[in-house]
Amino acid sequence: MTAPEGALRVVMDPDPTGTPSVLRTALAAWSSIEEGATHQLVIQDDMMLSENFFERVRLAIEAMPDAALALFALWDSRNGAAVRFGAMTGARWVGAVNEYFPCVAIVLPRKIADGFVDYGRTRLGAWPDDILMYRYLREHGVPRYVSVPNLAEHEDRGSISGNAFRGPRRSVCFVPSDPIGDENVRLTGLGLVPFFKNGVAQCAVRISAPGPRRWLHLECETYLEGRGVSAAQLRGAGRTSSDPDVRGTWLTGFTLGLHGPEQRAGLTPQAPGRPDPAVLAESLATIGPGGISHTSSEERIAERRDELARAAADGLEAGRETARELIRAKSRSRRRTTSAAKERPPGVEGDGPAVVAVGVVGSSTPVGEHILRGLADRRHAVTAVGPTEDHTRFDAIVDLRGLRDTEATATIRLSSAPDGTPLLRAVSYTLRAGDLYGPGCSRHTPIGRMVWNALRSQSVVIEGSPDDPLHPLYVHDLADALSVVLRTPPTETVLTLAGPASRTAAEVAQAVHRAVRPVPIEHAPASSAIGTAAKSRVLVDGVPLSGWGPKTELPRGLHGFAQWLAYEGIALMPD
Missing domain, CATH: 3.40.50.720 (NAD(P)-binding Rossmann-like Domain)
Incomplete structure (x- = not known):
């Protein structure tokens, strides 16, 4: 879309002949907040905006005035995985997880923006702006949310931050005509985020106690084995494919489906969300492309998109059915007198x-x-x-x-x-x-x-x-x-x-x-x-x-x- 007149102002790199630095230009943008403004919106110049972008942003600020709002997440990222759970539950915003905080399209409250300028100026040349933003927001306890679907898409016209070697970098879920409403429906407290990145189906698993909250980094197949998912339950068409791209896409979809019911407990308000089929379909369709983007061109990704989308959808349904099987098996099981330490988890094949x-x-x-x-x-x-x-x-x-x-x-x-x-x-x-x-x-x-x-x-x-x-x-x-x-x-x-x-x-x-x-x-x-x-x-x-x-x-x-x-x-x- 085209931004309304006066809605956006261009901020240039204050040192255009110096070493290219996204952070240097970002700090100039955050410093340019107008007198009387309560929030600052910063968008990088290679982003496309949804049709209802400004209205949704305004309503989100009203619903979450103290929060940092990311309007974009990459298709192979942890925050992208959180967005997929949001699409499955009908949430409009999801709590950000342990990763960089996306800065290509972002809203900060004025006080937080001012603080980040001081924070970033002492760290120029150390870390990328999105990792610094994540550290700053976490250290200061700022609530962090990502939009579902994303309100912006990346045009991918090169990268001065040195990320072009990673291949195409697209949104996890961009729906240009996403309707307005329900900005108060949020999903938080995710304990697991499965994602397909660099050709590997993997997941981050949160540890809440003892000690500070932290995350373990695992691969989906090993994690599923530990959860008691049998080899038979993993014998889906995508799982047994000789194509590693299809297999990784299917495993990621399976892990999402297996944990979908557990994530609904994090919805606010507690009333059931209303998943939009188009949003869910788009979020699943980007699992495979994101996972192969490090070695694939835009053309190759386009050729394989439909095939990988089917693998993701099949995996999701297989994971949902396995979740139902495990629930039924648990309800049928009888209390045993032998030590739990000496039992093999139900459904595990030795x-x-x-x-x-x-x-x-x-x-x-x-x-x-x-x-x-x-x-x-x-x-x-x-x-x-x-x-x-x-x-x-x-x-x-x-x-x-x-x-x-x-x-x-x-x-x-x-x-x-x-x-x-x-x-x-x-x-x-x-x-x-x-x-x-x-x-x-x-x-x-x-x-x-x-x-x-x-x-x-x-x-x-x-x-x-x-x-x-x-x-x-x-x-x-x-x-x-x-x-x-x-x-x-x-x-x-x-x-x-x-x-x-x-x-x-x-x-x-x-x-x-x-x-x-x-x-x-x-x-x-x-x-x-x-x-x-x-x-x-x-x-x-x-x-x-x-x-x-x-x-x-x-x-x-x-x-x-x-x-x-x-x-x-x-x-x-x-x-």
């Missing part, structure tokens, strides 16, 4: 024996939480325990306290066989994990520092020789390895999860350059206290774990690590 009861020491750290959840999702009955607690009640103890920045080691002490039979003598295993990276891991490691720099558009630095070996191991693959040992205890007790030279430092740096952000690569003397040659010998001093191999490709793992650092790690490890 793939071998599992240790009956596992205590996990060291799970209070971010990486420990991800490992604990990973073992639970792999159908182990796990309990977080302290180092001085009574461990005799467990069949196995997994100790994660050795997962440090310089050398990652996990240990397992088995006192029972996988079938629960007590062993005459406990057996201890040491797993050497190499250069552990991924959700929950520190940025103070060679890989962590590379990813952290790339996130902030700074050069990736190779410490020491480019030929020095690194042994990347993704967090989820470590959870797999621990599960293998618990299910099938090996004869060897010192196990390595790293090859002789998995990757050179230069290869890892190039992978970060491609997967996180295409920034320059530089060299610097090694800063680690342990020599790389000695470290390499330590890592490979052991027997490879039989029956196990890492599944996560390096680019995929680096992208997942970057997401966690940007949205969760940034709060735990501030600048």
